[in-house]
Amino acid sequence: MTLADLAPLWLTLKLAATVTALLLVLGTPLAWWLARTRSRIAPAVEAVTALPLVLPPTVLGFYLLLAFNPTAPLGGFWMSLTGGTLTFSFAGLVVASLFYSLPFTVQPLQAAFTSLGRAPLEAAASVGAGPLDAFLTVAAPLSMRGYLTAAILTFAHTLGEFGVVLMVGGNIPGETRVISIAIYEEVETLDYTTAHLLSGLLLGLSFAILLALYTVNGRGRMRGLG
């Protein structure tokens, strides 16, 4: 057992933290739009957002692999921007996880924004707050529990990612070798000690995160916070 054995853990945490931070920012406008719009295309957008929940990760991974190819628009754009490829890179894992974990950010946020209703925003407008001002100073603070839930679920879900990583990231130590891939490999090579250690860590971590989630939600309910 060496520190190097733990490298996949750090990489995984780094991936989950990056993806969570990005998705909270990128998911907010989408969730906001879905919560308010009466547009006829909204159900379609909602369905697309929820696809990663039901799609086998290999299917999502397959399409992402195609999109990451430097001859495809996304892959080509990335190549011209950074000079590298998205496949088999940490950046690629981040982009893939943005899709993979999207519903876990958007759905709690959308629920929070919907339950917020129009009333607080009208109140904010009536005292002179413009839309962005009202969002940042009224809607977002009142949706804090939705943000916490979204952050915890997104983080936890990204931690356990396996199929998509296998498809687009491979198994490059320090770059794409996340904890689930590492465990898979340890088991394949019959190194049960390391597999036990990493699995136990992931189990403990996931439990702690979910415990935090339910504690937050339970307390919120008691204090009457939305």
Added chain:
Amino acid sequence: MTTIDLDIAVQLSDFKLEIDRRIPLSGLTALFGPSGAGKSTLLRVIAGFEHGAGRVAFGDEVWEDGRRFVPPHRRRIATVFQDPRLFRHLDVRGNLAYAARRAGQVQAVPAMIDRFGLSPLSGRRTDTLSGGEAQRVALARALLTAPRLILMDEPLSALDHARRLEIFPYIEELRDEAKVPILYVSHVQSEVARLAGHMLTLAGGRITGFGPTTDILGDPVLAPGLGGEEPGSLIAATVSGITEDGLCALDFPGGTILTTQRLGAAGARVRLFVRARDVLLSRERPEGLSALNILPAVVSSITDAGPASADVALDCGGTGLRARITRRSAAALGLEPGVPCHAILKSVALARD
């Protein structure tokens, strides 16, 4: 005087709100009518919470027409909602500061806290406030936006009677001191009688009347359609003192009215509301009645009101008084314009002015 210019049409679930009118704004103007008449929708159109209603202009400033739409936060109107809609993530002081900062008058917050008696509450979470306290905070918050117009959407309807009485003086002070016109939605006649100088009546999405509150509430044609409450008369009077046996004496040009309610010190101006059906008529001055208030009057006109009733308009020393009696009684008493008689008031409701 400021005006609000409306040419709007909004389709609601079961009728259409259609208004094409210029409404002068001074003091407190009530938007009055039964529930579902379109009052709140009209207020939301003016506030800018409903899009695409038509044309809305405030003075010569166009807020909405086919091309333009000034968003609510740029109209500099404050809305006081039925539920106070305080920001529950901020304490009382935070709520006030939120509004004041956006109007650039943070320095006005402490004075407003004093004015609305909020010092003991300023650090409280808003969900620990009573209904009356919360509505006081909402009024102070509205005023801190330095508004050009205040919209109130039944701000007292969620409160019980005692809390309403607690809020009335603050609304009256706002009306009299702040010099900001107020549009006040209500379906409660006593509220309107007490607060509004002018009123606009709405029924089925259309304006049915506009004028001084005293005229409209006494109008036998309009009043029956105004939410089930009966017509009556508003009388402006002055408190002259307390009698030895504890009654409050109120003078008006037609005489003196006595009540058991105390309404402030001598000299205080009050408005009384007398329902038409609470006025009995007698040709002779009646003797042996328990009624306190018997006023000499002269019949000025008689109009039919319903299959068997008549509305008798009386001149009581220059003040109009209205009685609802049966046509049979009117005939039996030989009432016609110019005939002197006595009006017996069974009860009066009081509204401080």
